[in-house]
Amino acid sequence: MNFVRSHILVCGGTGCTSSKSPEIIEEFNKQLEANGLSDEVKVVQTGCFGLCALGPIVVVYPEGAFYSMVKVSDVQEIVEEHILKGRIVSHLLYHETKAADNTVSSLNDTNFYKKQKRIALRNCGVINPENIEEYIAYDGYQALAACLTEKTPQEVIDIVSASGLRGRGGAGFPTGTKWKFASAEKGPIKYVCCNADEGDPGAFMDRSILEGDPHSVIEAMAICGYAIGANRGYVYVRAEYPIAVHRLQIAIDQAREYGFLGEDIFGTGFDFDIEIRLGAGAFVCGEETALIKSIEGNRGEPRPRPPFPANKGIFGKPTNNNNVETYANIPWIINNGAEAYASMGTEKSKGTKVFALGGKITNTGLVEIPMGTTLREVIEEIGGGVPNGKKFKAAQTGGPSGGCIPASLIDTPLDYESMAAIGSIVGSGGLIVMDEDNCMVDIAKFFLEFTVDESCGQCTPCRIGTHRLLELLNKIIEGNGTLEDLDTMEELCQYMQSSSLCALGQTAPNPVISTLRNFRDEYVAHVVDKKCPAGVCKSLLKYQIIADKCKGCTACARVCPVGAISGTVKNPHSIDTSKCIKCGACMSKCKFDAIIRA
């Protein structure tokens, strides 16, 4: 057997793939070949490491050297210096792993990873997701084996219940209870369903799990099938996640080949198989009843509940539907015990949660933290804070269904109860950070535009309500709003919450409600003073030249695309506001800070 002395792990997540990691892998193979190292060194494509801001990421073992922002042109240096001569290429190391004596310090000691606890992401960035044997090496399919051969279905459900695991898709419903409902229904035909229709802007947890560790979801679905008495599973995944779909299909094929899917698994007589259903990218299909209709081949429109899917789901049969991240926790819980999982987190929110950090934050990426970690720890320590010396203003959790958390509440723990108490939600895990340059009215408008687009149109409160709400926001942003409009918006929000058919419409007003509550003064500034304090809403901006500071250099007049600036050389210039299109070109050109935006 060939001894491989070094593994080169290259991130193959969506982020790193778009910044050329496949070319990097190709170049590594080429360089290894050229140096006669192909037999002793192996290149492995993995899933997401989480630190997407620093991608493409390359990790070289056994040293554990973590190279960040690697370019194709860096590969030769890594091979010739590190792989051949054993000299760490220190200028490519992630700066936090660079020890004083030029050696490598552990990645787990960096601020980004130190406070993380990777359960659902345990194999992402560790194994090759396209190789089932690497998953098996990391205890893969042990949980399925244990359930099928040593435990009754009821015992499996009891373990899941005792772990305190709750739905990670957003609603936070206890997973064990859900399984119990489906198991109590009469067979013989039942279904296991996996919701991989992740659609919140800025959220990529589920996608990354499918890309980095698809077998964990397959294994969990088979366990669920055993627990509730189902022999068939569907994964509903978006067609616009091609890498996730591709790797999931490979994983399903391998699982069949190794006999983890199919008939008579582990010789126990239990049959289970999984099929992929591609979604066309409609946000509403993340709602479970719409998702079920879409799987059945119909238009993805929600229906009233009850009956719940546990009673009448796919093709009218009892169905258990969980989110990708929820499933990814299950094998770990079976292997390590319910107590181990329940020992993490808070009293009512057990375990860990994955968040996708985005927006105005240094370490954009994927983090998994014990429930109850405060927003401050996530943003300032793990996330590395707000870049460019700007001040943290607010964070949006839960995407378009969630709410914004103002800076004054930054010490709130991230768990289901604490988030609900301040009018937001944990949601599926999108966490968008905003700084002082973000206008909260504009943010509310952004999310409303999204829900207007994504409303399925079936019920009036959502179809018309989102439109009217957006119209009112636009009115305010253009400087035509009145204080009565704010009250009208609040009233409309209440109607939508109470009378929409599904969660999309019920939660669509949340961004408006929470910005109105936490940043009402900003709305008032737009309405009464006709000013946008953050300087975002164009209609309310005016560019002016301060005559005292202007040297008459004419740089602004030359750069103005509409000729709105006039003046003679060495004399103060002025802006004709009726012509100005507020592009800001003059302001960035001025060397004397003579142009202001007010």
Added chain:
Amino acid sequence: MKSIAELQAIRDKMQKSMNMRRDSDDSIRVVVGMATCGIAAGARPVLAAIVDEVGRRNLQNVKVTQTGCIGVCRLEPIVEVFEPGKEKVTYVKMTPEKAQRIISEHVVNGRVVTEYTIGAAE
């Protein structure tokens, strides 16, 4: 998959070859000096011989890495062996044949090849 034994067999086989990706483990480290002085003295064939020998014997609790200049260039190629909980042993003036002997005697059987050590050369 018909039995748990089959699953364990795959796991054991794969775990060994993936050991190096774990943060802490109890493997023996064999380090070859691969600075300019080492390479000039013939460290590359020594490294290749070590990798070959480890592969031939299917040793999986061994990590083979390189390091830079240790400082005694006149004694290159140098190979260091780190066993968990023991003092490191430094071998000097290595050749592919000598390196193979270190694998078979020291790494496999735990007997230091005293005649090749830096102590014997000085």
